[in-house]
Amino acid sequence: MQLKALDLFAGCGGLSLGLEDAGIDVILANEVDAWAADTYAHNHPDTHLLRGDVRNIVRGDLRALRGEIDLVAGGPPCQGFSVAGRRQFGEVPFQNTLVEAYLNVVEEVRPLMVLMENVAGFRTAQLRPGVRALPFTFERLKNLGYEPALLTLQATNYGVPSLRSRIFVVAMLGSWTDDPTPVPTFGVGAANKPRSCLEAISDLPALEAGQGAEGLQPYTSLPFSAYQSSMRAGSTGVTNHVAMSHTTRIVRRFQTIPPGSSSYRSTEGVTVYKSNNQRLIGDIPSLCITANFQSNYIHPVQNRNLTAREAARLMTFPDRYLFKGKRTLMSKKLLDKEGRSDEANLSQYNQIGNSVPPLLARALGEKLIAIATAGQKRPVLVAR
Known part of the structure; x- marks a missing residue:
């Protein structure tokens, strides 16, 4: 089967491009920024693009996608989690609330798998005073019936010729049948040296x-x-x-x-x-x-x-x-x-x-496809 995906906070489309190259059909995407949305629309003409704030997407419309979407992917804006931004001054920017918006979409759509990208600072950041981002995300996913896992990936290990360390929260409805970490193909212990x-x-x-x-x-x-x-x-x-x-x-x-x-x-x-x-x-x-x-x-x-x-x-x-x-x-x-x-x-x-480097996104997509198609059956959805 070909997996179908929804890409939230799609930006210019790096994550979508990589998932598509892996063989995943990105049928729906969302982006609020006008110029990034223009870039996305030009390069992904077959994907239906919802322009605007993800928090304004009608929940009833999302629930209609249950059973149609296998993967909800995306990277909520990272400015609120980066230690190079306002966080260093003790501020919690409004962008942090978008993690909850992302998880609200997951709750409505109930995909087989979830893929959320962010900066390393997401590990220790707060969504709001007293609420840490990573534990909140894991607990919310568990309450929805998912088994979450945290991956820390260096892009150069997957053929990207520039350094970029990012974390990915991946989750499976039910439980994982295999380690979701894609095997490095470049760097120490791999067949190829990093690209220059x-x-x-x-x-x-x-x-x-x-x-x-x-x-x-x-x-x-x-x-x-x-x-x-x-x-x-x-x-x-x-x-x-x-x-x-x-x-x-x-x-x-x-x-x-x-x-x-x-x-x-x-x-x-x-x-x-x-x-x-x-x-x-x-x-x-x-x-x-x-x-x-x-x-x-x-x-x-x-x-x-x-x-x-x-x-x-x-x-x-x-x-x-x-x-x-x-x-x-x-x-x-x-x-x-x-x-x-x-x-x-x-x-x-x-x-x-x-953006997410497309080659890194492709490696993740190929691994998720392998797990989803290796005898993994979609669990029966239970209304919550």
Whole structure:
């Protein structure tokens, strides 16, 4: 049987793409952000997309999906759980309530399996004062008849050429018949060594600061690796490949920064960038692609920051995948100040950095399919 899935907080569609590549039919998805939803809709035309807040989905409509959905997947926004965000100041952002919204959908749909992705901070975060996120999630799933498990996965172990450690709460209605952890295929003890940064992006058209185009650009070389060949499948070139505009002074600074460093030398001494402009090392995986990566990293050999397409390659999005919306966006505070709050959507850089790498999602999907089809029968649903 082919499993059918619902993807909540779908973003630009990385999780959906990986599940689809594994053989799961994602028939329904939900996303509230306008630009991320545009990206999703363009790349997943056969999936019915519900635009808007997941908390506004009518419960009766969801219950009608009982017996039709085998997997509820998704990643409630992680800003409230990341130790790099407002949590470090003791605040509990509204996003934390979306975990409960996710679990409400699970209660209504009652799928065979559940897959929830989040950052490592989810282990110790609070949904609200006195209510810890992970124990709450496990208890709620158990009360619904599921057996939950916690997986901590490093993306590089599954062919992703960039570091990304994430946790996944997976749950089976009834009980697990096998360990849901996908077997690593790259790294220590695996058949393949981790993919490197340049193994992923060295074939993309070379750009200087300010060069490139959002539209299709033809390839300027043959692929140099099997990974690059796989990323080119179904495409005659690349889109979303635009270099940030840097001043001549900044480019000169970048020229002095060696791989693995974020410092530059000048007549005034040595200056170190504290949290951005680190030059990536070409022969190892990239550092983690975050939602604000546009100024985090310098290309391994070119003197500029990464393009959206290069980051997409590092996150395992194929070249045929087109990202919608603006490439970058000024801060929400500035937009509010200028009366442009309606423009506060997720930029291409945000969308890519927020996503689940499709290859990691594929590994999870293949493992869930194997468990679901290995004599696993769907339990009889009991109204609660």
